[in-house]
Amino acid sequence: MITLHETALSGNCYKVRLLCAVIGVPLRRVELDIDALKAGKTHTDEFLAMNPEGRVPVAELDDGRFLPESNAILAYLAERTPYLPEDRFDRAQVLRWLFWEQYSHEPYIAVVRAWRTYFGIPAGRESELPIREARGYAALDVLERTLARQQFLVAERYTIADIAIYAYTHVAHEGGFAMERYPAVAAWLARVAAQPGHVPIDA
Amino acid sequence: MITLHETALSGNCYKVRLLCAVIGVPLRRVELDIDALKAGKTHTDEFLAMNPEGRVPVAELDDGRFLPESNAILAYLAERTPYLPEDRFDRAQVLRWLFWEQYSHEPYIAVVRAWRTYFGIPAGRESELPIREARGYAALDVLERTLARQQFLVAERYTIADIAIYAYTHVAHEGGFAMERYPAVAAWLARVAAQPGHVPIDA
Numbered sequence: 001m002i003t004l005h006e007t008a009l010s011g012n013c014y015k016v017r018l019l020c021a022v023i024g025v026p027l028r029r030v031e032l033d034i035d036a037l038k039a040g041k042t043h044t045d046e047f048l049a050m051n052p053e054g055r056v057p058v059a060e061l062d063d064g065r066f067l068p069e070s071n072a073i074l075a076y077l078a079e080r081t082p083y084l085p086e087d088r089f090d091r092a093q094v095l096r097w098l099f100w101e102q103y104s105h106e107p108y109i110a111v112v113r114a115w116r117t118y119f120g121i122p123a124g125r126e127s128e129l130p131i132r133e134a135r136g137y138a139a140l141d142v143l144e145r146t147l148a149r150q151q152f153l154v155a156e157r158y159t160i161a162d163i164a165i166y167a168y169t170h171v172a173h174e175g176g177f178a179m180e181r182y183p184a185v186a187a188w189l190a191r192v193a194a195q196p197g198h199v200p201i202d203a
Numbered sequence: 204m205i206t207l208h209e210t211a212l213s214g215n216c217y218k219v220r221l222l223c224a225v226i227g228v229p230l231r232r233v234e235l236d237i238d239a240l241k242a243g244k245t246h247t248d249e250f251l252a253m254n255p256e257g258r259v260p261v262a263e264l265d266d267g268r269f270l271p272e273s274n275a276i277l278a279y280l281a282e283r284t285p286y287l288p289e290d291r292f293d294r295a296q297v298l299r300w301l302f303w304e305q306y307s308h309e310p311y312i313a314v315v316r317a318w319r320t321y322f323g324i325p326a327g328r329e330s331e332l333p334i335r336e337a338r339g340y341a342a343l344d345v346l347e348r349t350l351a352r353q354q355f356l357v358a359e360r361y362t363i364a365d366i367a368i369y370a371y372t373h374v375a376h377e378g379g380f381a382m383e384r385y386p387a388v389a390a391w392l393a394r395v396a397a398q399p400g401h402v403p404i405d406a
Contacts (some may be wrong), residue, residue, distance in 0.1 A: 052345045053307055067295055069302040076295035092270055092279035095298075099272040102306045104256055127330055142255045 002077070003028040003060035005050065007037060009118060011110055011167035012070035013057040014201045018076055019163050022197035023081050032056060034118060071098040074160040083160050090155045097153050097161035099170075100142075106135035110168040113175035136175065140182055143169065147184040151191065158195050166192045171201065204261035206231040208253065210240060212321060214313055214370035215273035216260040217404045222277055222366050225400035226284050235259060237321060274301040277363040286363050293358040300356050300364035303341070303345075304371075311339035315373040316378035339378065343385055346372065350387040354394065361398050369395045374404065 002020070004027055006013035020027045032041055041047065041056045050058045051068035059067045059076070067073055075098070078084035084090055112132050115121045121129055143165070146153065153161040170189050173179050179186065192198070205223070207230055209216035223230045235244055244250065246257045253272035254261045262270045262279070270276055278301070281287035290292055315335050318324045324332055346368070349356065356364040373392050376382050382389065395401070 043350055052348055053303065065292060067292075067299060069299040069306075071294050071302050072299035075298050076291065079291055079294075086314070086404040088279065088282055089264075089268060089270070091282075092275050095278050096270060096275035099274050099302070099305055100256060103272075103309075106306075107310070124330060127327060130220075131328070145255055 001026045001028065001062055003030060005030045005032065005047075005058040005060065006056045007032050007034065007163075009034065010056060010201070011113075011171065011201070012106070015070050015079070015164050015167040016057050016059065016073050017203070018167070018199060019077055019083065019160060021075065021199040022163070022195065023083065024197070025077060028085075030060075036153050038119075071102060071160075071164055074098070074164060078160045081091075083158065083163070085155050085159065090100060093154045094159050094161045098164050098178070101161075101164045104135070104142070105139040105165060107138055109175060109177065110131045112136055112177070113168065113171060116176055117174045133176070136172070136177055140169075140172070140177065140185060143188075144182045144184050147188045152188070158192065162188075163191055167201075204265055206233060208233045208235065208250075208261040208263065209259045209398040210237065211405070212237065213259060214316075214374065214404070215309070218273050218367050218370040219260050219262065219276050219280070220406070221370070221402060222280055222286065222363060224406075225366070225398065226280065226286065227400070229278060233263075235308050240248065241322075246327075246375045253404045259301040274305060274363075274367055277301070277367060281363045286361065286366070288358050288360075290358070296357040297362050297364045301367050304364075307338070307345070308368060309371060311342055312375050312378060312380065315339055315380070316371065316374060319379055320377045336379070339375070339380055343372075343375070343380065343382075343388060346391075347385045347387050350391045355391070361395065364380045365391075365395055365396065 002025065004013065004016055006029060008031060017027060042056060048054055050066040053068060057070050057073060059073045061067065067076060075084060084094060131199065150156060152158055153165065166189065205228060207216065207219055209232060211234060211385060232382055245259060249313060253269040256271060258271065260273050262276045264270065270279060278287060287297060353359060355361055356368065369392065372388065
């Protein structure tokens with residue numbers, strides 16, 4: 001059982017819900033809605049005590065300790081499950097994709113989606129949009145080349161690398177990304193959605 | 204023994220050199236200098252076969268396999284050393300700081316340094332500078348609040364979380380960041396530099 005401080009629309013939060021559903025970990029959800037986010041409810045003293053960065057998701061463990069950063073939560077929960085391989089190199093490859101997701105994918109795919117669908121482009125930052133779109137396409141290109149040769153990202157099986165990258169890739173069209181250009185990515189998205197225990201982002 | 208495809212000026216590459224020095228792993232360095240980077244030498248077919256993202260560092264293992272992403276390389280090399288704790292929650296906290304470094308610190312602290320010291324601000328992206336500076340200071344604020352209460356970032360001992368975040372923090376002044384505002388960070392930087400096996404970025 002963990003308590004997830006989260007926002008339903010966030011792919012970073014969905015990652016954790018998806019892994020919990022897949023591995024059967026009970027989840028209590030504490031929802032911050034978009035109005036709470038806009039009102040800065042993640043920058044109160046109470047929230048900052050959980051995560052000094054002031055962002056969701058934050059996992060609250062049964063013993064009251066807090067763990068922020070979506071991909072660190074995934075690695076914590078997946079420890080000793082098939083979704084985080086035992087093999088040292090395979091584990092490192094999972095981490096490699098998790099870091100890639102946070103550095104080369106999420107700031108472009110997720111942020112463009114958030115701007116286009118939820119928040120609007122922040123005033124004065126309009127010039128960033130084409131750069132973020134181009135880098136989003138570059139990330140999708142990397143995924144397409146990789147998934148044209150393999151069924152899953154690491155060790156030919158479904159791992160938290162797939163879960164982490166699925167979260168924002170499957171809603172990339174909400175950011176205006178032309179996903180019909182990416183047949184191998186589309187086949188992988190369908191493969192992930194067909195895995196046992198799968199739940200949609202709006203569940 | 205590992206082979207590191209790298210650039211001397213990059214903090215992401217320095218992280219790996221520093222950990223190797225601390226744990227005594229022999230390192231062969233394959234240097235791409237700044238002119239090679241500017242000429243796109245990380246976007247040749249040969250380099251992209253090592254890392255489809257086209258970035259340094261890439262670690263080449265003795266068996267010829269490649270591992271990109273600086274923080275994944277750290278976790279791989281630190282496995283079964285004191286620099287990556289065994290305890291499940293402490294390990295997750297190390298990963299939490301590694302993800303924080305790549306998402307909330309490096310894109311601001313390292314990029315502003317690179318723009319100011321090495322590459323110049325890319326044409327048309329001048330408006331990003333004040334945003335990246337503000338977020339760099341926000342990251343330094345998080346570090347200062349954390350390190351005012353503890354000696355190291357996780358488990359009260361020197362881990363790869365400290366190594367990863369030290370790499371660009373100790374050269375943040377090259378990006379113009381006013382480090383004199385951060386006494387707890389300064390004390391921690393000195394603490395890290397005093398650890399056994401320490402090597403400077405320009406070694």
